[in-house]
Amino acid sequence: MQKTTLEQWRMFKAVVDEGGFNQAASVIHKSTSSIHHAVNKLEDSLGVKLLAVEGRKTSITEIGKVLLRRADYLLDEVSRIEAVADSLSLGVETELRIAVDGAFPQCIIFQALEKVSAMFPQVNIDIIDTVLSGTNELITEGKADIGLSPIPMPKGLNEELCLIEFLAVAHKDHALHQLDQSLSKENLKSYRQIIVRDSATQKKTDAGWLGAEQRWSVSHVRASIDLIEQNLGYAWLPLSGITESLASGHIKRLKLDAGGSRSVSFYLNYLDKDRIGPAAREFMGELRLLTLQMTTSDA
Structure with a gap:
């Protein structure tokens, strides 16, 4: 027979996360006395001290830290089980939320979603624009089901989809092109760089x-491209977003002696494959196919 309950561990975690019994009570909507009772019973059952209370200050003990790490995993797994059960009970999801880094080719996303909508017309699609860590933050917070990001998730599943090429470019009339020489990073320092900020909070x-x-x-790759096309700076931009401007000669690659081009891996990220519904699985399958075709055609 188990000595402890999930509810006791949840209350212990709440005290640690919120910094005290009163704070935990207001967050999890339990009385302070019931939380005290649960934590005390947890300590008595285990025969260890989890928290140290000195006046109004509550701190976690070293033993408490060790056990909380295990408890975190346990509580996360229970949440996943409950989420999977909800998904299975509902069948096809009613909404598919996809967080997409602005550097990923939008046309591929739209093509994949067109196939999904044809098969599941009742599913609402929510496409969320992100940059860098913003994608994974939304997935972790439960605000997105799937993400396309250049950064793998520390907790979750990461499937490498493709490589995206970034080029150092500027408007055809930019002063850097007038130097008519191989450029070093020292040459770049005196000129304005356009960067896209991380959308994570x-x-x-x-x-x-x-x-x-x-x-x-x-805040978005499109804005960076617009600024470059207006001759307001230089930037490293995804090739997929500037193909036409390069072909027309409106913008040109910078002649860097090193680092003028770099390839970045992009990942298909999600938390748990068992929580992915039929529409999401169809989208992921189409995405894999389309990125494979893109890679093959580029080769």
Whole structure:
């Protein structure tokens, strides 16, 4: 017979996460006395001290930290089981939420979703624009079901889909092109760099070279492309988004002696394959096929 219950572990975790019994009570809507009773009973059953209370300050013990790590895994697994049960009971999902990094080719997303909508016309599609860590943050918070990101998730499933090529470019009339020489990073420092900021609200990530003395930050790749086309700076941009501008000569590659081109892996990220519904699975299958065709045609 088990000595402890999931509810006791949930209350213990709440006390640690919120920093005290009173704070935990307001968050999980339990009385302070019931939380005290649950944690005390948990400690008595295990024969260890999980929390140390000094006046109004409550802190976790070293033993408590070890056991909380195990409890976190246990509680997460229970949440996954409940979510899978909900998904199975509902059948086809009513909504498919996809977080897509702005550097990923939008045409591929739209083609895949067109197939999904033809098969599941009752499913509402929500496409959320993200940058860098923003995709994984939405998945972790339960605000997106699937994500396309250049950053793998530390917790979850990551399937590498393809490589996206980024090029250092500027408007055809930009001063860097007038230097008429192989450019070093020192040459770039005196000119304005356009960067796309991470859309995450918590742990943000920087990507690429950020050595320019002047930088303009924008929230989407499309805005970065617009600024380059207006001769307002230089940037590393995804090839898929600037193909026409390059072909017309409106923007040109910078002649860097190193780092003028880089390939970035993009991942299909999600938390748990058992929680993925039929429409999501169809989308993922179409996405794999289309990215494979893109890779083959590029080769």
